[in-house]
Amino acid sequence: MSYKTWDEISLEQKVAARLLKNHISLHRLNHAYIFEGVKGTRKSEIAEFFTKAILCKHLDESLNPCHECDHCQRIDSGSHPNVFIVKPDGQMIKKEQIKSLIEEFSKTSLESGPRVNIIYEADKFNLSSANSLLKTMEEPGEDIYQIMITENVQALLPTIKSRGEVIHFKELDRGIIREKLQSIGIDASYANPISQYTSDISAAVEIANDELMIEIIDLVIDVYEAMSDPKKSVIITFLENGGKVIADQSRTEFFLDLMIIFQKDIIQSKLKNDHICFYSHHFLIESLSKKIDLNTAKDHLEKLLELSMRIKYNINKILAFNELLMVLERGYKNATQSRRNPI
Numbered sequence: 293m294s295y296k297t298w299d300e301i302s303l304e305q306k307v308a309a310r311l312l313k314n315h316i317s318l319h320r321l322n323h324a325y326i327f328e329g330v331k332g333t334r335k336s337e338i339a340e341f342f343t344k345a346i347l348c349k350h351l352d353e354s355l356n357p358c359h360e361c362d363h364c365q366r367i368d369s370g371s372h373p374n375v376f377i378v379k380p381d382g383q384m385i386k387k388e389q390i391k392s393l394i395e396e397f398s399k400t401s402l403e404s405g406p407r408v409n410i411i412y413e414a415d416k417f418n419l420s421s422a423n424s425l426l427k428t429m430e431e432p433g434e435d436i437y438q439i440m441i442t443e444n445v446q447a448l449l450p451t452i453k454s455r456g457e458v459i460h461f462k463e464l465d466r467g468i469i470r471e472k473l474q475s476i477g478i479d480a481s482y483a484n485p486i487s488q489y490t491s492d493i494s495a496a497v498e499i500a501n502d503e504l505m506i507e508i509i510d511l512v513i514d515v516y517e518a519m520s521d522p523k524k525s526v527i528i529t530f531l532e533n534g535g536k537v538i539a540d541q542s543r544t545e546f547f548l549d550l551m552i553i554f555q556k557d558i559i560q561s562k563l564k565n566d567h568i569c570f571y572s573h574h575f576l577i578e579s580l581s582k583k584i585d586l587n588t589a590k591d592h593l594e595k596l597l598e599l600s601m602r603i604k605y606n607i608n609k610i611l612a613f614n615e616l617l618m619v620l621e622r623g624y625k626n627a628t629q630s631r632r633n634p635i
């Protein structure tokens with residue numbers, strides 16, 4: 293999923309694309325950039341594209357790299373001698389890593405032309421590794437560029453932060469993620485909730501291609517269908533397939549998050565709001581919303597949120613889900629009774 297053009301980047305990161313492209317077109321590159329933004333904003337893919345735009349000798353009239361020349365291809369395969377990548381060794385970027393970067397760059401075997409260091413998780417510098425890097429930044433060579441990537445710009449050492457231009461990457465629009473999923477053949481009934489669950493485009497594609505995760509989305513629908521069906525038991529419906537959910541922490545959290553999204557849809561429907569996520573199931577959502585009052589729907593949401601906090605700890609999941617689903621089911625199935633007897 294690497295980028296081919298500035299226009300593609302611009303669809304997701306308009307401001308960043310305009311800034312970086314400008315620097316290329318004016319031949320006014322900074323010696324240090326800090327790419328900052330939450331997970332899933334594709335900072336590393338954009339850093340790679342930018343590196344190509346710096347090194348490629350065959351930019352087209354829109355300043356897109358050619359993706360075919362020797363420079364572009366070696367950047368793609370990670371074998372370009374003038375592009376150096378640093379990732380933290382364990383929890384830290386160590387001084388030795390920066391030393392070897394500097395050594396590497398002083399070798400005569402390097403090709404002429406620009407050199408680019410891409411530093412991942414730049415918030416993981418310690419003082420001594422940062423100082424080593426800063427020495428190189430104080431006397432930047434003609435054509436040496438640092439691209440530092442971080443999810444947490446606040447955690448960057450101030451000395452590093454002050455020397456680089458911060459490029460902010462904004463969280464991806466959910467509509468873009470949904471369209472991306474639909475463009476690879478994912479049905480809207482799954483693309484919608486997945487795009488609501490995560491703003492990380494790679495994670496979204498991974499979930500959409502994971503059969504078990506898709507089954508979990510189906511299970512959320514099954515559970516809510518059982519709530520609206522007097523002949524079905526919600527707990528039995530859950531237990532039939534819930535084993536897959538409970539067996540794994542990330543799936544448990546996914547299931548609960550989707551339950552929360554569905555519950556919010558019920559509340560939206562009660563408020564006569566059209567913006568619901570599980571739109572393909574809007575009949576079910578409407579019918580459920582008619583069976584409970586707003587306070588009960590909000591109370592159910594509270595219960596779901598509360599469990600999604602507790603589930604992070606070591607609790608008995610089966611028991612916790614049984615209790616939760618029992619409360620939710622009672623809300624729908626005793627509704628007729630309670631209406632007759634409001635006390």
Ligand SMILES: [Zn+2]
Nearest residue numbers: 348358361364
């Ligand atoms: Zn090229």
